[in-house]
Amino acid sequence: MNFEMSDDRRMLAETLRRYLSEQYGWDHRLRVAYQAPFHDPEKWAGMADLGLFHALVGEDRGGMGGSGFDIAVIFEEIGRALCPEPVLGAVMAARLLSATGTPLTALLSGETRYAVAIGELDAPYDLDGIACRADRTGDGWRLTGRKSVVYGGGVADRLLVAARANGQIALFDLAAAEADLHPYAMIDGGPAAEVLLEDTPATPILPAAQAALSDALDWGALALSAEALGAMEATSAALIDYLGTRKQFGQPIGTFQALQHRAVDLTIDIEQARSIVILAASAMGTPVQAKRVAQAKHLVGRVARKLAEEAIQMHGGIAMTWEYPVSHYAKRLVMIDHQLGDSDHHLGRLIETLQTA
Template sequence: MQFEMSDDRQMLQDMLRRYLSENYDILHRNAVAYAAPFHDPDRWRALAELGVLQALAPEAAGGFGGEGFDIAAVFEALGGALCPEPVLPVAMAAPLLMAAGSDLETLLDGTRRYGVAIGEAEAPYSLSGRRASHEKGRLTGRKSVVYGGGIAESLLVAARHEGGGIGLYEVDAADAQILPYGMIDGGGAAEVVLEQTPATCLIEDAEAALQEALDFGALALCAEAVGAMDAVQAMLLEYLKTRRQFGVPIGKFQVLQHRAVDLAVEIEQARSITILAASRMKEPDRSRHVAMAKALIGQVAVLVAEEAIQMHGGIAMTWEAPVSHYAKRLVMLDAQLGDRDHHLRRLAAGYANQG
């Protein structure tokens, strides 16, 4: 397997990292991530102008990427900077709009923002049990934790139709009741209430397209976690070299050296399984590999957060310490689009069906 990115993807990632390092330091990030609208509209437009969003869709749809490794390259850079811009909804909306045969121009140039409304309180991760329903061109129900929903102009909603299947519908955000809020780790989400809300059917039987969107979203989160873990590891190593105790840097203590090495091994395993998942995004076993990656990433991300806080000591619990914000994000990444338990159950069910 090829573990090195192509030259084009490496250039894209380097460009994005450079832009974020110059325009999205931790102070600016914290200033915008925890206050409405929970991102920076000016930086959002800049990312679109740089072509970052176009990297999330194939050339046939108006982009220049759209493969698993393109998603991974973009989100690894975003994770390294802890960037709260609503790029995840774009990565999930692109395959849905492509499956519906819709034009992606306004999505990819950032002029129209989409929220992907799949999860519900009773079924936060699974496509089964959709309670939102469609009848005669109108939707009724409630969607939970819609990432970027508070700033979206359009909503792509999964709902049961009269025939019992799950369809994909587009709703003008102005027609829905949207309750936006900030997440504990920064960035925004929303609850969406639909009460006989006008809706346009994009795909009547959309389970396959919705699962593809969820898989692309989960891969994006895995890559974001890898980027964030790399940043935490760099901060931790620097701290071990400079923090002195008993007259020597604490990195001289063998027990901390061993813990740091163990952490490096875990991060490399997380990177490897993310690369594997990215390589399978066009294959029939895509969902299985994404589930494997998300389950392992959830476990490693929490471990990295815990170890970084313990080895930094009390300073890592303060608002001023960047590691505290990275730790929050790493813990929450496990919960987004299915925690490790959910994906382990998916894997177990898949193997049981094979048997």
């Protein structure tokens, strides 16, 4: 397997990294991530102007990318900058809308922001457990139920909602203004919402959507795994710098062998995480997609939690302060593990794939 990025992807990574470093400085990130609307609409528009969203889909859908590696490159830079823009919803929506044949012009231009509402309180990741109900009334459909922790839901223009209709899981499209939205910032910043649906009008766009929803969840999990990789690289760099500058007993604490060994172990863990993300990216669109994504999300979740804990412990009290970036990276790493299924959930998925092989 070739581990080198193509020239186009390297250019994409460099362009996005430069934009985020210039436009999403640390003070700016702290201001926008925790105050409504919990992201920066101007920076969202700026990312659209860069053509970023065109890299989410293939040329047949009007884009210029769409592979697993394109998604991984984008989200690694998002994680490195700890950027709270709701790009995850765009990735998943692009997959779902592509499955329905819906034009993607508004999504790719950034003009329309989508959020994907799948999870519920009693069925956060289990499609078979979805209780949200779709009822036919006259010439239209109406939805009743609740969707929880909808990423980007509070700032979305349109919602793609998974609901049960005629005994199967279907996909519906509705204007976000039609739903009862309760937006909030996640613990690590960034927009989410509870979505309450009470006889809410919606348009069915995919009557048998279970396969498409599973696919969208896989692509979302890959994106999050790559985001965690970028955040881990940034956290590790901050830790190495701290170990080289913080002094105790007249010498940098990085000269102490015990801390050296722990830092080396973390570096090895991050490289293992990078390898599994590359493997998962290469498997997107193949019969082993679900298996590779489960492997990646499981391993990355474990490594992310371990790095967050070790970085805070080796930094000491400064790592718990609001002003120091490591505390925010740690929160994001822990949250990524829980988004779209934690490491235990994906271990269960992996076991299922092995049992059915």
